Each structure stands twice: as structure tokens, then as C-alpha cells.
Amino acid sequence: MAKRLFISHSWEYSERYTSMVSLLNSRKYFDWVNYSVPVDKAFEGMTRAQLQEQLRNQIRPVNCVIIISGMWFNHSDWIQFEMDFANQIGKPVLGVRPRGAKKTPVAIEVGADKTVNWNTESIVDGIREIS
Template sequence: MAKEYKIFISHSWQYSDTLEALRNLLNARGYFSATYEESTKDNPINSKNESYVKQRLAKKIGDSDIILALAGVYASHSSWMAWELDKALELGTPIVGVIPHGQQRISSIVSSRSVVDVRWNTESIITAIRAHSK
């Protein structure tokens, strides 16, 4: 049986359409199986307690095989994305930067923490996941 990857996608909630597009891209491949660990607008951690939210996110990040970080320039303005990526480094969860379709520039918040940055291409993303997952 093929491995099912546990993926945490670090993203900006203001650009959740890019998150959905990435999930759809990966899910469209019949030979690739993944579950997703991140919190989303549709499935948030319902708490205003920042410490609790960070605790829950840290567990999700630590339990993941890999972090996919959406590397659009908007990531440079997200303190939560920076925190998630720093937590991933601390916990030893590899980070792959995914450059959103059509983006020319990428966030240094992502590129300075990732093991590799890949373009918006299904095969490139899946190859990076397989090569760098725990």
C-alpha cells in the first residue's frame, strides 16, 4: 500500500483560495494520498487564547510528515506563518516552499526556512514531498 502523507500547509487565511487550489492539485493525483493537518477558515481552532492555539498548531506541525509553505510574497506579512515555519524547524518537520501559480517573487520568510522551493507544478510538488518527508 502506498504511503499516506500527513501534510500541514502553512498559508495566509487571506489567501485561502490558494490553499484549496493546492489541495485540489494534490488530490487530483490518484497515485498520491494525503491528509491535511492545518487549520482553515472552515475548520479553525476556536479559541482566542494564543497560547492554546499555538499548542494545538505545534501538535499538528509535529505530527505532520512535511510542511508545504505557500511562498507568495504575502507570507512576509503573516506573523502566524513565520511562527509555524519556525516551529516546524524546531520540531524537525521539513519545509517545502510552494511558489503559487503566476508568482515571480517569493517570500524570504519561506525561502530562508525551506529545504527546497518548487514551482506550482503537481509533479514537482509531489517529488519534493516524497524526497523530503520524515
């Protein structure tokens, strides 16, 4: 059965998100459905409350929320919101350290159920383990 995943992202810094999608798509014997909103469907012109509700709607049906820790410093408010909501409704959170990163923000270490390095097998194994 395909895993339903939400990958935390920002369209201003989408290269890590795009890399994550490519990584998951290229993994043999791993079926998944992307519950993140693609760039061409971005929520422009919404209020903060409306965007929060859209994020909740994306996270509710998933098996796992993926947080790429390298985006933390630029988008910590939104990432914290996504992690808090996932934790509140019992959705597992996988933290992923970008290639070459030595440290992970404390909030991700605390909020994630598991944190792995940027490696196809580690990410897929982490998703399977916690979801």
C-alpha cells in the same frame, strides 16, 4: 503509505489553500492526509498562546509542512512561527511559489528545505524528496 501534510493557510485568503488541496487530491498515486484545520473547525476566540499550541499539535505528527509563499506578506508572523516550529522539531518544510511568481520571500527561501513552483509534479516530487 499516505503522507501526513500540514498546509499553512489563512481563512481570510483561503483560495490558494483550497487550490493546493485540490491539486494534491487530484494527483494519482499520491495518498495524503490533511493535518490542517478545515474552515468549519477554525479556532475562533483563542488567545495567541492557545492558537500557537493548536498549530504545534497540527505540525507535530506530519511528514512535511507546506508553505505557499504568496501568503507571506499578509501572514508572515504566523507563517514564520509554523516554519520555525517545524524546523525546531525536524519537520521538513516545502516552500511553494504561486503561479506566475518570480520571487520568493527570503525567509521562506532560508526556512524551507526545498522551494518549488506551483506545479503538481514539482510539489509532489518535492514532498517525496524531503519527507
